[in-house]
Amino acid sequence: MANVDVIVVGAGVAGLVTADRVRAAGRSVVVLEARDRVGGRTLTEPVPGVDGLVVDSGAAWVAPDHHLLCAELERFGLETTPQAGPGDALASLRGKTRRFAEAGRPLDPVTTADVAQAMVRFGAAAEHVDLAAPWRGHHAARYDAQTFESWIRRTCVTPKGRDYFRLVCEAVLATEPQNVSLLHMLFYARSGGGLLHLVTTGGGAQDARVVGGMQQVSERLADGLGMWVRLQEPVTTIVHDADGVSVHSESGATTAHRVVVTVPPALASSIEYLPGLPHERTQLVQRMPHGSVVKCHAVYSRPFWHDLALSGEIVSDEGPSKVVFDTTPPGSKYGVLTVLVEGEDALRLGVRGPARARTEVLRGLAEHLGPRAMDPVAFVSRDWTAEEWTRGCYGAHLPPGAWTQVGSALRAPVGRIHWAGTETAERWCGYVDGAIASGERAAAEVLAVLP
């Protein structure tokens, strides 16, 4: 006899949306979450010593075409604030820094032309990718037999053009292009509306932020589920057979007709499945490593970069402070700079510890904004690779061969076990919007087969 209709493993956005939709259909559900909080990769934290100020240490940005996320924001009465602010952004490549306005060009004319021709080729190749089944698309095998780095070397004719695409790869996947299958990069870009869209502020993936923080979406979803979300219950074992599932955590076993596992792929493999999963599935999760990010916030008594007519947005090829945004909340007297340390830089910084991270990140900011950057009133950093229940972000990426050899196991249910999580999304894979889409898909899947 099942305790509930559906068990959801993980109370990130995907898990909470799955449970929300199952409950809305009148079925019973319980969510088992390893952490002592909900939200997973959404995490809004107070800044120590600065009253009332919170920062998004996890997901922050909303695109106008994050339609599912926008619907949740509206449902919960949450507002957004535009990312783009007054002043010029800075782009620093190979020791040369350029100021540019929002609609302007961050690169010199020769590099701009090179990037433009490469973008056209990339876009044309991405058109061939079948979002529902990337392993099946036209040219899939050929694209999946090479890395994004080999494509960059073959396609760009200028050193700065090559650097540009390497930076883009780090900015969207938090890893270097030699680690990523070209097919995956094409899929990921198409999934989010195009490569340029992913790195654009106004109108793109970094268009706006949620006032008060993104984690509120998870918290509001969890509020609606109440006692059916159980925290500090890491799932260790899932026993499944023709009669049902039994999901084990420290507090014992819970039984259900179906289970939806929403934990990131790299962590899904640390759960024991009895009987074991098909080889394809086991292989796939071993071949979906996460990127690495240390997300830092430097809080200043005021946004001093406005004195220099700068917006606070910086892109640089010199680590660790390569990607910087002004994320000062509307109406705040403080100035907040968010620094995204990604890929190898994040791995290196994570090992050196928070104190060294602070010094290195501030030094990087000072190179662009002057010595005032060295003196914040507060500094918050979070190394996502060190997070036991995430182990890296922003999401997973696939190396060559994985999509075409075992990719079809990504969403395919195994008996009574279903899979969700942003990595399983067709649209906005890797983003909160994709997490919501995956939760809705998984909920529909289980609702269709519940007795």
Ligand SMILES: Cc1cc2nc3c(=O)[nH]c(=O)nc-3n(C[C@H](O)[C@H](O)[C@H](O)COP(=O)(O)OP(=O)(O)OC[C@H]3O[C@@H](n4cnc5c(N)ncnc54)[C@H](O)[C@@H]3O)c2cc1C
């Ligand atoms: C630093 C950072 C910046 C980002 N920026 C953006 C952004 O600006 N915009 C955007 O749209 N997206 C962004 N993302 C990505 C976005 O956060 C994710 O796509 C999304 O939150 C993933 O949700 P999910 O539910 O699929 O996975 P998760 O949030 O990872 O949820 C999985 C849950 O499972 C739990 N869990 C793991 N193992 C177990 C277990 N054994 N038993 C029980 N529970 C378990 C975890 O604790 C977690 O709560 C960012 C992510 C990070 C980390």
